[in-house]
Amino acid sequence: MGRVRLAYQTKFGLLFISPAALYFAAFWIFPVALAAVTSLTDWRIGSPPHFVGLLNYVNLATDPQFHHAMLASLTITGLALVCIVGLALGLAVALHDPSLRLSSLFKLAVFIPVVTDWVATGLVWQLIFLPNQGVLAGLLDGLGLARWSALRWTASRQLAPLAVAIFIVWKMTGFYAMVYLAGLKSVPREVQEAARVDGASPAQTLWRISMPLLRPITVFVVVSGFVGVIGLFEPIFMLTGGGPADATRALPIFLYENFFQFQRAGYASAAGMLFLLMSLGFALVAARQLQYSFYD
């Protein structure tokens, strides 16, 4: 077999992508590979690691704290994702309305939370959720709903996951609203006009014409939203620190505590690998769905 000669353009292209490829290899592939190896050891930070095979995975399978963290992650992610998809679509439809005045201003307002900092806005949301004296409590008082103002948003096991989800929804919806808006703009105008000529109402046009055409966008929003939300550490750490009584001790907090606070690097790495597999599994299932949507 002769030597493969790369075209000049190919070489030039490789040169250009090499920084990104190196970055990806150094900061994504290498850490994942390292975590995979570490997950098979009993490494505690500061002590030499020993190979333990799949013991960490076996222990995780019977660790109620890990199960709880999975459940907390899925609860927060589920709550947030449902709201994000619904709100993002609703906002996109509203912003897509050609009769909307000052639409640029509204787009800016919707997108601003996306570019703010999690930590800074987390401090603000702490004040918003403060019972009795918080911003939300004041608002509820003003609306004559004083009995709701004492709700312990971040200090009750029932409400804390919801509080975290609300913060995430506020912060992330704007991005997906813009994604939906771009999708709506790509829906052929003539198809919509034809539907209207045939007597379809705006709601029917949205539901029966635009939504099926937006299916790939929806799958993208769900997949990237799931992967993005389930890995979030900052909003939980900022609002509740994982409490109260572990109500919001989701997987990122579980990993962080086990690795840094308890120095159980091997165990935390195994949990991280399972976390990665779970996210990959969800993404693969959704990607298949996306493929079907193109061809069905």
Next chain:
Amino acid sequence: MEVETRTLGSAWGSAVAAALVIAALTIALAGGWAQAAPAQTLEIWVHEFPPLQDALSKKWIPEFQTAHPGVRVKVTAIPFAGVVAYDAKLLSALSSGAGPDLWDMGDWHYKVFMDNKFLAPLDPTIFGYASARDMIDAYVPGTTSIFERDGNLYGLFSEYNTLALFYNLDMFNAAGVAPLSADTPVSWRMIADMAKKLTKHDSAGKLTQIGYRFGFFANFRSPQWYAQDFYALMRQYGQPDLTVDGKPAVTTKPVTDAFKLMYDFTWSDKVYDPSFPANWFADLPQGRVAMLLAGTWFVPAMIPHNPNVHFGVAPHPVVDPGNRSTYHNVEWSWGWSINANKPQAAQRLAQQFLAAILGKKGETDQAVWWFKTVGYTHPKKAFYQSTGYQQELVKNPWLRTWENAFTTYKIDYVTHNFDEVGQALIRAIDRVVYDQTQPADTARLLQAELQRLLGTK
């Protein structure tokens, strides 16, 4: 094709030219920066406590920089608990081989940090001592044990403290509650009864002030304070630790009684609400919290913003004032430590800074200043004998109550707070104060968790 090649070639030339310009600018800027930069920078991390930051930025750092031209001291304050935990940030930085040159941290970290070789041993000669033994002997016996290993010292006191009960005298007067004795502790039951009179609601039924506050609350989830409050109670009820002979023992009466006291304060007496206000140093002077436990730093921290506050100080409450065996209190330390991963020159500079702010052998001015200004105690024998300290006791009679605690109570460090066992304890306390879980059920759940964690199940 030729055209395309030329275009690419031209683009390549432009890219190379641009890269050269950027490189030249970078080198020029870096050179300028290097010229402007001081010879050495000392990076310090501290937990967020305004009087501490003021002490460093307004007094000690300017003085040190004046005495050491060419040295720049950079201090970063990081919130201690609640959300962005100082401890976690410190541990993660040091675990990766980075972190500051010098930092302060709680006593509970020393074992782990020494095990992991994050800490450099102190050089006694920099502090004017002949040896580490000489240095250890300068402190009240036993107090430096937390910093010691293999005959070396790996930390030096930022503060050493114990708890006393602080209360708002104006709130007491308004509720018709008599001030507490400064000499004799009262029972927890009496505290609860007084606190009921000091807990108020507005006309809409909203809580406006609480009678007593434990040291942990919704936005201050510090394992240190969860554990300090619990350990004092558990020991007063008769059990020194969560384990006996290495095995979990939390379904015992002392542990259940400690949970029950927290349960009663929160749910039966309704004098404590973990989600009620959230400002450690403002709630008491501003009339939202009537009583709380704190160390000597509480006064310097609350006075600047509340100069007219009328407060009293009483001994730590106990289970039974008539039974001296229930007189238990906790102690804790914060220490300054040096990063072992830094070059020798940086380690030396950090120790010189420490010697400047804490004092060398025989010097007490620094310790007196810290005590007067920040409420931090350095348990040097010479400090307790100093005129400055004696003058402070005369000026602030309440300090006698705090000082007497060291002779009145059996005082010990807390065993578990930031570790996995400590985290399980926090979960248990959360179940009591947030979920209203019954003390016996809480104890059973904790027992099961500890058995699993300690491998005894």
